[in-house]
Amino acid sequence: MKVIKSVSLLAVGFAAAAFCSTAQAQNKQAKNVILFIGDGMGHAQVEAAVFQKYGTKRDDQGNPPKLSFEKFPFLGYTTNFSSDSFVTDSSAAGTALASGQKTNNGVLGVTPDGRKPDTIADIAKAQGQAVGILSSVGFNHATPGAFFAHSDSRNDYDEITSQVFTADNPADVLIGGGIYSKTWTDDLLEAEAAKNDIKIFTIDNLNDLTPDKVGKSRVLGYFDETNNKQLDYITSRTAASREPRLVELTTRTLDLLMARADDKGFFLMVEGGSIDWACHANMAGPAIGEVLEFDAAIAATLEVLKQRNELENTMIVVTADHETGGLTLVGPYKKTLEQAPVQYNFSSTNHTGIPVMVWAQGPGAQTLNGKNDQTHVFEAMKAAITPQAGMGR
Ligand SMILES: [Zn+2]
Incomplete structure (x- = not known):
């Protein structure tokens, strides 16, 4: 015995x-962490894009059609209620994703008890990493703002902009589709940027947004040409449109970060912000176009990382801050997609409380499996770049 x-x-x-x-x-x-946030991108928005692009045909291996990030090996979903509301907004949700802390709707990077928690961008900077924050809407809008600013109101855009110049751990690259401003003129921004060794990029010098032209300076970019404070919907562009696409800004930002990160790696947040705006307006076509553009930015990122031999070192997380519009795919019923197009129904012009999906790959990605709260996305990213003793999540 x-x-x-x-x-x-x-x-x-x-x-x-x-x-x-x-x-x-x-x-x-993980050497590098990249967080992609599709603002308002519920599961229905994702699959609507899949069905529009690919229909229902299976691939050669018999798999259903997938966007780039739907091929990631780890899959979970998150609750997203805020401190004071079952249905969150982008500032409370952005704060939860960026710093792992719940707060009230409308508040950016400040907890209900008045703390200003470190963000994942702060933690990356403290470790000597390069940091990039990129959005297809204003760089001082709620989601990008949650990664560098602290404000009692997400609508205090001028204060959020001023924190670009006063942040303790400033992002190396901060780019938006536009800027919300009452008092910040181009000249004022230019003057403040010069004092802080920041180079400003707009549609006029976009081609200079390269590592050799930027050098060691920080970057602030806003590329709105049509004064709608976002990169124009991909579905409304014409041959005359000069605004860059999100996919181009993503690969340019990756080039900049990799040139200055050395061996220490980088953190990058990329927001597809216009998905939300299209869903507030209950416009399925533009929303789908923006999901596909968001997917193109992710596919291009995977390609760049592969070429640079950085794919294995990089944790990539794709999620949403919340769903917008209560989108459902209600038809066609008793017809195939070959016989009739998908029929959409929006049940709201606001956000909803539906949990959102998380797709992840790379070191640390497995801890995002299953059901979590969105604050766990921060915890998983933090754990991936700050190694802890012991096993498990
Ligand atoms: Zn919204």
Whole structure:
């Protein structure tokens, strides 16, 4: 009996050791972290884009058609209520994703008890990493703002802009589709930027947004040409449109970050902000166009990382801050997509409380599996760039 018992204990010991080493291997540190936020991008918005682009035909392996990030190995979903509302807004949700803290709707980077928590961008900077924050809407809008600013009101856009110049751990690259401003003129921005060794990029010098032209300076970019404070919907562009696409700004930002990150890696947040705006307006076509543009930015990112041999080192998380519009796909019923197009129904012109999906790959990504709150996205990213002793999540 004694012998058998010791053998079985040994076996248990081996099994535990094997599990431990597997978990440790999966939990190895990420050199780079990229967080893609599709603002308002519920699961219906994603699949509407899939069905528009690919229909229902299976691929050669018999799999249903997938966007780039739907091929990631880890999949979860998150609740997203705020401190004071079951249905969140982008500032409370952005704060939860950026710093792991719940706050009230309308508040940016400040907790209900008045704390200003560090963001994942702060943590990355403190470790010597390069940081980029990129959005297809205003750089001082709620979602990008949650990664660098602290304000009792998301609508205090001028204060949020001034924090670009006063932040303790400023982003190396901060780019939006536009800027919300009451008092910040181009000249004022230019003067403040010059004092802080920041180079400003607009549609007129976009081609200079390259590592050799930027050098060691920080970057502030806003590229709105039509004064709608966003990159124009991809579905409304004409041949004369000069505004860059989100996919171009994403690859340019990656180039800048990789040129200045050295061996320490980088953190990048990319927001597809116009998905939300289209869904508030209950416009399915533009919303789908923006999901596909968001997907193109992710696909291009995967390609750049692969070419630079950085794919294995990079944790990539794709999620939404909340769903917008209560979108459902109600038809066609008793017809195929070959016979009739998808029929959409929006049940709201605001956000909804539906949990949103999380797709993830790379070191640390497995901890995003299953059901979590969106604050866990911050915890998972933080754990991936700050190695902890021990196993598990
Ligand atoms: Zn919204």
